[in-house]
Amino acid sequence: MTYDLILKGGHVVDPANQIDAVMDVAIKDRKIAAVLPNIPSTESSKTVSVFGYYVTPGLIDIHVHVYGGYDGWMFPDVHSFTNGVTTVVDTGGAGWKSFEEFRDTIITKSQTRVLVLLNIVGAGMLGAVEQDINEMDPVPCAETVQKYPESIVGVKTAHFGGAGWEAVDRAIRAAELSNTPVMIDFWPRPTRSYSDLILKRMRPNDIHTHVYAQHIPTLDSDGKVEDYMLEARERGILFDLGHGAGSFWWRVAVPAIQQGFLPDTISTDLHKRSALIPNANMLTTMSKCLNMGMSLEDVLLRSTAKPAQAIHRLELGNLGIDAEADIAVLDLQRGNFGFVDSGHARLQGNQKLQCMMTIRSGQIVWDPNGLSWPDWKTAGEYTVINH
Numbered sequence: 001m002t003y004d005l006i007l008k009g010g011h012v013v014d015p016a017n018q019i020d021a022v023m024d025v026a027i028k029d030r031k032i033a034a035v036l037p038n039i040p041s042t043e044s045s046k047t048v049s050v051f052g053y054y055v056t057p058g059l060i061d062i063h064v065h066v067y068g069g070y071d072g073w074m075f076p077d078v079h080s081f082t083n084g085v086t087t088v089v090d091t092g093g094a095g096w097k098s099f100e101e102f103r104d105t106i107i108t109k110s111q112t113r114v115l116v117l118l119n120i121v122g123a124g125m126l127g128a129v130e131q132d133i134n135e136m137d138p139v140p141c142a143e144t145v146q147k148y149p150e151s152i153v154g155v156k157t158a159h160f161g162g163a164g165w166e167a168v169d170r171a172i173r174a175a176e177l178s179n180t181p182v183m184i185d186f187w188p189r190p191t192r193s194y195s196d197l198i199l200k201r202m203r204p205n206d207i208h209t210h211v212y213a214q215h216i217p218t219l220d221s222d223g224k225v226e227d228y229m230l231e232a233r234e235r236g237i238l239f240d241l242g243h244g245a246g247s248f249w250w251r252v253a254v255p256a257i258q259q260g261f262l263p264d265t266i267s268t269d270l271h272k273r274s275a276l277i278p279n280a281n282m283l284t285t286m287s288k289c290l291n292m293g294m295s296l297e298d299v300l301l302r303s304t305a306k307p308a309q310a311i312h313r314l315e316l317g318n319l320g321i322d323a324e325a326d327i328a329v330l331d332l333q334r335g336n337f338g339f340v341d342s343g344h345a346r347l348q349g350n351q352k353l354q355c356m357m358t359i360r361s362g363q364i365v366w367d368p369n370g371l372s373w374p375d376w377k378t379a380g381e382y383t384v385i386n387h
């Protein structure tokens with residue numbers, strides 16, 4: 001057989017390759033082998049009809065918490081694959097002192113591809129440690145980033161409440177030393193403003209996460225997107241959604257998106273306190289973006305190709321030939337749906353994305369409707385529960 005699996009008749013949206021059309025997708029040896037209008041089923045040992053669904057690159061969530069040393073953590077696979085996510089980036093759970101334990105306990109044990117933004121704090125997100133500037137040493141942080149390039153994609157600083165710029169500057173210094181981007185979670189203080197952060201401190205291609213949080217002055221008092229937001233975007237600063245428990249507010253996000261200020265990347269900040277209420281999983285967060293007026297193409301671009309660019313992993317987030325076969329099959333449902341934000345306010349919507357199948361490295365890892373399974377009446381002898 002030429003192929004191991006064909007997904008037949010789906011609407012392929014592959015923003016990196018500018019494909020937006022009904023196509024078949026063929027997989028061989030865990031890689032994308034063909035994306036063509038009509039691939040005969042006779043050329044594959046298995047064919048699954050995905051007619052009526054969207055077929056996209058496996059989604060990339062560049063802000064999650066899956067390191068067990070942080071008390072809000074969650075093991076990735078159950079939360080990622082059910083949402084079409086095949087790559088997650090743990091943001092700052094671990095620092096240089098804890099990265100190897102993270103690798104041994106989670107990264108090598110999960111089927112999800114787990115990448116890392118390493119905390120500038122040596123011990124990572126262990127409570128008050130993130131407030132201690134003596135724990136923020138750029139040199140061992142950068143050395144660890146460079147030692148594990150297969151897993152670590154950059155540096156993170158978060159939650160710092162002090163008056164000075166130390167947390168930001170030291171994280172940027174570690175990113176300079178390791179030639180990687182930095183992701184910054186920022187709490188403005190009278191001594192350090194958000195506009196100075198994005199106009200003067202951050203470098204082009206660095207990422208600010210939680211752009212629609214209530215504590216970020218994205219809008220002026222009339223609800224207009226601040227000029228410094230546009231200027232920062234012009235100079236290459238990336239703005240990440242980073243939903244989380246407290247960082248996504250309709251009153252910020254709706255006006256910003258209506259004025260065309262879209263997130264560069266859509267991410268969840270998924271952890272124990274954001275997963276239930278306000279339900280910050282990936283497809284719900286993407287659905288929120290759709291219902292605020294973003295197009296499906298924009299939403300998928302910012303969940304696949306753009307996050308891959310942001311973490312300098314251009315081999316991910318696309319369905320190019322020979323790319324590792326990470327795929328999401330999504331259903332765009334129409335109806336009456338409600339969505340909630342971090343302030344527990346509601347937005348009424350009429351579109352919702354559901355995951356019909358997730359493929360990670362050529363393997364079907366989520367198939368809740370049994371699209372790839374035979375009907376029980378014709379299955380013959382079947383005894384294998386999970387293979």
Ligand SMILES: [Zn+2]
Nearest residue numbers: 063091244269
């Ligand atoms: Zn976070």
